Amino acid sequence: MIFIFFGPPGSGKGTQAKYLVDNYDFAHISTGDLLRHEIEKQTVLGNEVNTIMESGAYVPDKIVIDLIENVLSTSENSNFIFDGYPRTLNQALAFDALLSVKKLKVDLVFNFDVDKDLLIKRISGRFSCASCGAVYNDTFMKTVVEGICDKCGSYEFFRRKDDNLEVFKKRVEVYLKEIKMVRDFYRNKNLVKDIDASQAAELIQIEVKNSLIQSGFII
Numbered sequence: 001m002i003f004i005f006f007g008p009p010g011s012g013k014g015t016q017a018k019y020l021v022d023n024y025d026f027a028h029i030s031t032g033d034l035l036r037h038e039i040e041k042q043t044v045l046g047n048e049v050n051t052i053m054e055s056g057a058y059v060p061d062k063i064v065i066d067l068i069e070n071v072l073s074t075s076e077n078s079n080f081i082f083d084g085y086p087r088t089l090n091q092a093l094a095f096d097a098l099l100s101v102k103k104l105k106v107d108l109v110f111n112f113d114v115d116k117d118l119l120i121k122r123i124s125g126r127f128s129c130a131s132c133g134a135v136y137n138d139t140f141m142k143t144v145v146e147g148i149c150d151k152c153g154s155y156e157f158f159r160r161k162d163d164n165l166e167v168f169k170k171r172v173e174v175y176l177k178e179i180k181m182v183r184d185f186y187r188n189k190n191l192v193k194d195i196d197a198s199q200a201a202e203l204i205q206i207e208v209k210n211s212l213i214q215s216g217f218i219i
Ligand SMILES: [Zn+2]
Pocket: 129, 130, 131, 132, 133, 134, 149, 150, 151, 152, 153, 154
């Protein structure tokens, strides 16, 4: 099975990907991770990618598709979640071409849909314990006693710089704009399953599981 996960940062798709990896033997493929891995291994390709990224340019589609082909050929898994890929129409076409050579196809596209304002509340309010890493949220999951970690009793917390509201808003807007065309491409093929990602993670998980049943993946 080949699944694609679409969803902005903070939509909770990572949690659902983990659920499929842990329970149904899916491999989670993020192109960012693939690229980083090549760079770390210092392969010929990795060094090339490193030079490109350091110059601030985008990594060409051709390199990304070669990496994906490599994963599909060498992985022991036969079920894959592509997280945030393809991101452009050209990538989607190249991906389709690659899959058809391998007698594979995209089986299902999960669209984790969440209201932008809710997303911003969710992410901007996120903070974690500096000592044990427990994650909290100003709106959705406060500590029981203000300023004290529920889990370990620490008084120190930190907020990621990345959670800075403006930066985050920008990321979400860019993402939503970018993804629209490629999502419509799959929608026209009737492959998109819309998931209301403003629900609790447990409810989303039930929807994901139901989709597995509907698609005949599990009974
Ligand atoms: Zn703690």
